[in-house]
Amino acid sequence: MAVNARATEFQSGPHRSQAPAPVVDISIVIPCRNGAASIRAQVESIADQISTADFEILVADNGSTDRSAEEVRSIPLGSAQSIRVIDAGQRRGANFARNRGAEVAMGSLLVFCDADDRVGAGWLDAFWTAFNDGVELAGGTCNRFYPENKGLISARTGLIDGLNFLPWPTGANCAVSRTVFDNLRGFDETFIHGGDETEFFWRAQLRGYALMLVEGAEITYIQRPLGRPAFRQSLVYGRSHVSLYAKFHSYGMPRTPFRLVLASLTRMVFLFATSRPRSQRRSEALKQLGIQLGRLQQSAKLRIWFP
Secondary structure, eight states, rough: OOGGGGGGGOOOOOOOOOOOOEEEEEEEEESSSSOOTTTHHHHHHHHHOOOOEEEEEEEEEEEOOOHHHHHHHHOTTTOSSSEEEOOOOOSSSSSHHHHHHHHHHEEEEEEEETHHHHHHHHHHHHHHHHHHHOOOOOEEEEEEEEETOOOOOEEEEEBBBSSSSSSSSTTTTTEEEEEHHHHSSSSOOOOOOSSHHHHHHHHHHTTOOOOEEEEEEEEEEEEOOOTHHHHHHHHHHHHHHHHHHHHGGGTTTOOHHHHHHHHHHHHHHHHOOOOTTTTTHHHHHHHHHHHHHHHHHHHHHHHHOOO
8 A cells, every 4th residue: 555655754642751771672561451360471471581682571550450560579580680560550541551661661672562462482582683683663473362272263463454554563562662662752642442553553654664574573362252352342443443544544544445345244244144153253243343333433423434
């Protein structure tokens, strides 16, 4: 997709980091809200990384009401220089938490992941090697699983390119140099539900930074459970697509072609008609329904049409 020539002028960003001078090589920032059930396994998988880089782990606690902070504070350091809990409860949203973590991060490379996934062996060194080779903006690969051992969905998925504009990595597995992060003034905290990492990585590319896929930076990504949780997540994604269009259409983001909307609706009806309740096929139909309903809701709210 060709990008509008105005794109190189794109400089908006709501946050200016007041970062200390680098003390470690890498800062891993994990936004977390009520992640007590999963955060230990994720932090331990990071702390156990064998790496040539010095690294710290920062868990940005976004107002948890469970024992997330206590869980993190009880985890052994492993190979990490430090494991810290950062208070990021003043405002809801992963981007707010990411920015609060980045403010106090002491690394020259910022790596972001989520509280409910697992990083693989060699994950950290893959990003560090890419950074030393000149990569300043990167995403890793994901093996996507359903929870409760319901099986692999897709293996080694990389950058996402589902909106016919620019690619982006999942916020659960991405990295950016401190210099680029500061130049962009961090994540846009107005993106609270969905589109949060997409907005940042689109804005970075529109400023001229190249986004690279780092194959060796692999995680196990835990998908939302089948049924209503997946539907609710898709509803959020659909709304975020409209918010992204509202911000980026003047820079070349197109509306979804009608033929693709029609194909999606046709597939959704087919899946509903041919699937059993609580099956994976029914869940896929619910996800497509959620995206379309979310787009309709946000289009009406913002008075901008994005089908």
